[in-house]
Amino acid sequence: MEDRDRTITIQAGQCAFVRRNHRLLMYKNNKGAEPYKGISLTFNRQTLRDFYSKLHAADLPQQVGPLEENVIRISPSPAITSLFQSLTPYFDENIRPTTGVAQLKLQEGIYALLNSSAHFFPVLFDFAEPWKIDILEFLNENYRDDLSLEQIAAYTGRSLATFKRDFKKISSLSPQKWLIKKRLETAYRHLQEEGRKIKDVYMEVGFKNQSHFSTVFKKQYGMAPTEVHAGWQQLEPLRNEI
Template sequence: MEVKEENKLKTLSYSGIFLSCFTDYSEKCIHATPEHVLVYLYSGEQIIEDRNKKIKLQAGECAFIRRDHRLKMYKNSKGDALYKGISLTFNRAVLRDFYSKMNKSEIPATIKVSDKTVFKLEPSPAIDSLFQSLTPYFDSNIKPTGGITHLKLLEGIYTLLNSNEQLYPILFDFAEPWKIDLLDFLNGSYMEELSMEQIASFTGRSLATFKRDFKKISNLTPQKWLIKKRLEMAYIKLKEENKKVQDVYMEVGFKNPSHFSTAFKKQYGMPPTEI
């Protein structure tokens, strides 16, 4: 079991089952995982932002997020109710084992593969039963056994299949993740604080493959490319949009105004205040 506790967040992890509780009003995070995830909101509010779509979860609601996609999530308290969420992560090994034991004749024969990333599931007794049985484990003094967590993951798979037939071809597609275009991803994410490992994962690559592919599109290192991109966008915002330096440096992804000013002067030969 892994326990992470900060001022804002307490997360308990039990072999693929994650229980999170935010004690502050709101938390924003970038969600990206190589595995499918089933999210249930116990209390508070959760907003999942997928490109131009927003999916809102209230207490008692549930959503399935397919693997190899990158989303923004906003996890909020609501009134006096803290955010509390539970998620189940289904790795390929669990899904392959489940599939190998299935009666294949029970699998629907003609289902078109959906291109949706997030599936909000209709409330059902099966969903309520699954997640209500996990809520006692918000108490970190109680630890489920490995057998219990495995059974809960299997129960989660049955729940998904009974909730939406479209999930059959998604859950049991064991192909390796596809590669997302690097420039498309970086042009949309340059302002965010991401490690090279995260960028590699989000684009469906190992770190070594990411570095090799990046060399094909730029003579710069990924870190230098990101700084150059941030400075170019900062210049546009200062010159063409007449924005203030104190607003711009954070918008483009710099955390420190001094670092921003030094890097800007190095690239453009003048401090940003003179633009």
Template sequence: MENTHNDALKFSYSNIFFSYYFNNERICRNMIKDHMLVFVYSGELLLLEEKNTIKIHKGECVFLKKDNRVNMIKQPNGKEKFSGIFMVFNRNFLREFYQSLDKNKIPQNIEKLKQSVIKLPKSSAITSLFQSMIPYFDSEEKPMEKLMKLKLLEGVYSLLQIDEHFYTCLFDFTAIWKIDIMEFLENNYMYDLSIDEIAHFTGRSLSTFKRDFKKISDLSPQKWLIERRLKTAYDLLKNENKKVSEVYLEVGFKNFSHFSTAFKRQYGFPPSK
């Protein structure tokens, strides 16, 4: 069990996450690295993608396609706090699943899914799958890894049963083409991404990413990200009169103390001034 915040708890079992949020809304700026299936057990989940907003209510489920950027707002509904179950289908798991399929029974000439956020229709298979996992919210006993893998398998089968277009989505193992590093960073510096994840999203191995980054900046990737976030924070504080408590989260810092120290080191005075 991981206590991620004073009013938030997260349990993680073999790529299945059980999340609680006890107070107010929680905004997460996420790059979705792997396909994800999300079930809202209580409260509400808002998904913001560019200009579109999709609301997922209690008892509903949504599929999030990999390699996309989505803002999540996990919020209560009345007195009912948010809690949800997140299933992550990583590349290796899906490769193994694909190898077990009878290729002759896989639908042919299916178009790829264009949407990256897909609210799923009501399905008895999906509902029963997530209902079977609800007891783990309150259990202190860790479930067996084999059992959690079976739940992941059941999740994939449920998606394939709902819509055959998921075949082309889940089993697309094409490598990402290299994309411009600086363009990606300028669009995504505010997100909580590791250097490994940034390398992945720009279509590179970690070593190739570091080598390519040296060609375009004298700074390390970590230093570049900090300075870029601080520059935006400075502009927001000076020109838009935003509160420091709002700005540090908006530009991608998770810790206020870290932000304040870095800001003062960069500009010679604290952000409050």
């Protein structure tokens, strides 16, 4: 897993916890001839609220600070091992567990985390309004990715409605048009200032189709990407002389 400038490797049979509203890049690799298999549990806020409401005050640890890492390795334990072993047959047989079974497994997972470290109490049961990540900072770092508005809203700690409302405060464009404009500006710079090839640029900045890229590029700049690239090639001899 790549978490900005940090790389975390989880081996076969190991387990990790990823914080809510945190985005990372995950590579799923085979182990030798064995195909990759992974099981993940997602604890939504309502499930955690219901669990917390049934805890007694005596069950809560005192003066325990939350863990700071976004990706937390979980030490092997009988509780963790038995949890995932009990889920494996459902995936091997491609059988969807009933709602009741799924809820029980989520509760079992919460108990397993709390038993592994008391530091998970403040991590799991922080019900304050989630921290809102700066929208422009997030989009400037992730504009190349194929994310839906729902995903962007979730990654920035917002509901879709709140994300749209907050976005109107920072741009007169819609989120979709802002992303296209950002991608085109980056593509233009690559073509004009660096002389990059069109086929290498359009996918890198987030477009899936070269024809669509050329159409919106010409609409934005009044010229085709090929013309911008040709202009760079004409000036290249002069750059070399300088």
